[in-house]
Amino acid sequence: MSGSHPASVYCQIDKTSFFTISDDEKVLHLVRDQFAQELERLKRAYSITNPNATLPSTASPSQILFGSQFDEVNRTLVGLIALRWIYNDQYDTFRGAQPDAVALTRESFNWMRHLFKAGLQSDDDFTALLTSIVINDLGKDPQLASDYRAKTGEDISAQNHDRIVLKAAEAGLVPSLNRLPREHKDDILRSMKLGAELNFGQLAQAENVPVCLTSLFELRGHPRVFELCFMEQLLDIAGASGHEDWTCANHLIQPLLESYRNVYDAAQATISGGMEPRDAYNLILVRRSQLLRDQGFRQLEIVNPNDRALTRLLCMGRATDLSTAQLYDSVWGDLEPEIKDSLVADLNVDGSVDRPAVQATYAPALLTKGVDASGPGSSDEKRRRLQSLLRYLARVLKPASTPLNSSAVVIERSVLMVAQYIAESDEFRANPAILDEMEVADSVVAQTARGV
Known part of the structure; x- marks a missing residue:
C-alpha cells in the first residue's frame, strides 16, 4: 500500500x-x-x-x-x-x-x-x-x-x-x-x-x-x-x-457506455486544453447524431440551433434507437411555433453571467417515464404525451425573471416531483395536458462564474 x-x-x-x-x-x-x-x-x-x-x-x-x-x-x-x-x-x-x-x-x-x-x-x-x-x-x-x-x-x-x-x-x-x-x-x-x-x-x-x-x-x-x-x-x-x-x-447497456466514453473523451480534451467547453460539449451531441444517423435517421447539423436543440432532447430522452428518434422528430416538427422557438433559444444557452443557462434536473427521468417509447400505448398517445412534456419543459427552461445571484452562470429547476408523479400515477396517461397546470419548481443557483 x-x-x-x-x-x-x-x-x-x-x-x-x-x-x-x-x-x-x-x-x-x-x-x-x-x-x-x-x-x-x-x-x-x-x-x-x-x-x-x-x-x-x-x-x-x-x-x-x-x-x-x-x-x-x-x-x-x-x-x-x-x-x-x-x-x-x-x-x-x-x-x-x-x-x-x-x-x-x-x-x-x-x-x-x-x-x-x-x-x-x-x-x-x-x-x-x-x-x-x-x-x-x-x-x-x-x-x-x-x-x-x-x-x-x-x-x-x-x-x-x-x-x-x-x-x-x-x-x-x-x-x-x-x-x-x-x-x-x-x-x-x-x-x-x-x-x-x-x-x-x-x-x-x-x-x-x-x-x-x-x-x-x-x-x-x-x-x-x-x-x-x-x-x-x-x-x-x-x-x-x-x-x-x-x-x-x-x-x-452499450448505448449508455458509448455515451460515457464520449464524456471521457470530451472531459480529457477539456482538461488538456485541446477543446473549449462548447466544442467538447458539442462532441457529445455530434456522436449522438452519428449513432442515430447510422441507423437511418436524418442528418442533424449541430451548428444549426434548431438541430442542436433537438439533439439535446434526443440525448435527454435517451433516444438511441431509430423509432424513438423518429417519434421525437415528428413531434418536434409539429410543435406550436412559440413552444419550439422557446426551446430552441433556451436549449442553446451555454451559461454565462450575462445569460445564465437553466438546467432542468431529472429531465431524462421526466421524458423517459413520460413518453415510455418502448412501452404500451399507440403512437398517437405517445405523441400527445411528448407534446405535453415539451410544453412543460419549455416553461421550466425559461430564463429567471430576476437574477438570483449576479455571478450565477447555471440555474437549476428540478422536475423530480413531476417525474415521480408521472411514474406513479395513471392521470398523465389519461390526460397528458394535465402538465399544463403543473407549477414549475423554484430556481436554485447551481454554478457561479469561476473564481467568484
Whole structure:
C-alpha cells in the first residue's frame, strides 16, 4: 500500500480481500460494518419507483443486510458489487439479462476493465473509490440537509443532492470521510465538487450545459481526481437499476457506455486544453447524431440551433434507437411555433453571467417515464404525451425573471416531483395536458462564474 497510513486504520476492507472473497454476501456484510451510518441514510433516500417492475426471486442486497427493500441501498450496493464483476472479468454476470440488441459488448467491458485496473493501483486508490461509491447519493436523504441546517444554520434543502452531500461533507457530517487521511479526503472532496458542478451522467445525456465543463479547468494539476470521479460515476450508472434487478448491471447497456466514453473523451480534451467547453460539449451531441444517423435517421447539423436543440432532447430522452428518434422528430416538427422557438433559444444557452443557462434536473427521468417509447400505448398517445412534456419543459427552461445571484452562470429547476408523479400515477396517461397546470419548481443557483 502507498503512503504511511496502514489500511486497517481507516478501512476494514482492503483491495485484495474485496476482489478475492468469493461470497458476495460476506462482502456486503463487511461494507455494512464499515459504512453503517451512511447506509442508514440511504434507507431514507428518495427514489423514482416503478410499481410494475418484476423483481428477481433472489434476495436483494438490502434484504440480505436489513430484511427489507430500500431502493437507494440496493442501487448503491449493486454499483459496488459491479466493481467486483468488472475487476474480476465477470462479463456474463455484469451483462446479465440485457437485451441482445443493446447489450454491453465485450469490447466495451474490456475498456472499462482496463480503466479500473489502471485506476486502482493501491489500497488507497481502492478505499477512495469505495468511499465515493457509498457516499455518492447521501444527499437524497432529506435528513442530511436538516442535519446541516442544525449545525450551520444554512438551509440547503432546495439544492441538488450532489451539492447537499458536498456541503455536508465539508461540514464534517459524513463519518467515513473523517476516517480517511487528509490527502485522500481532499481528493474525494475535489471529486465531489467536480460531481456537484459537472455530473458526467448529466453530460452524457446533455442535461447540463457547456459552462459546466469549466469546472474541469481546476483539475489540470489533479488528473487522479478526474479518474476517481469518472470511475465512481460509471459504477453509479451500473447500479442505477439495482432496485429492480440486483443480479446484473442491467442499466449500463452499450448505448449508455458509448455515451460515457464520449464524456471521457470530451472531459480529457477539456482538461488538456485541446477543446473549449462548447466544442467538447458539442462532441457529445455530434456522436449522438452519428449513432442515430447510422441507423437511418436524418442528418442533424449541430451548428444549426434548431438541430442542436433537438439533439439535446434526443440525448435527454435517451433516444438511441431509430423509432424513438423518429417519434421525437415528428413531434418536434409539429410543435406550436412559440413552444419550439422557446426551446430552441433556451436549449442553446451555454451559461454565462450575462445569460445564465437553466438546467432542468431529472429531465431524462421526466421524458423517459413520460413518453415510455418502448412501452404500451399507440403512437398517437405517445405523441400527445411528448407534446405535453415539451410544453412543460419549455416553461421550466425559461430564463429567471430576476437574477438570483449576479455571478450565477447555471440555474437549476428540478422536475423530480413531476417525474415521480408521472411514474406513479395513471392521470398523465389519461390526460397528458394535465402538465399544463403543473407549477414549475423554484430556481436554485447551481454554478457561479469561476473564481467568484
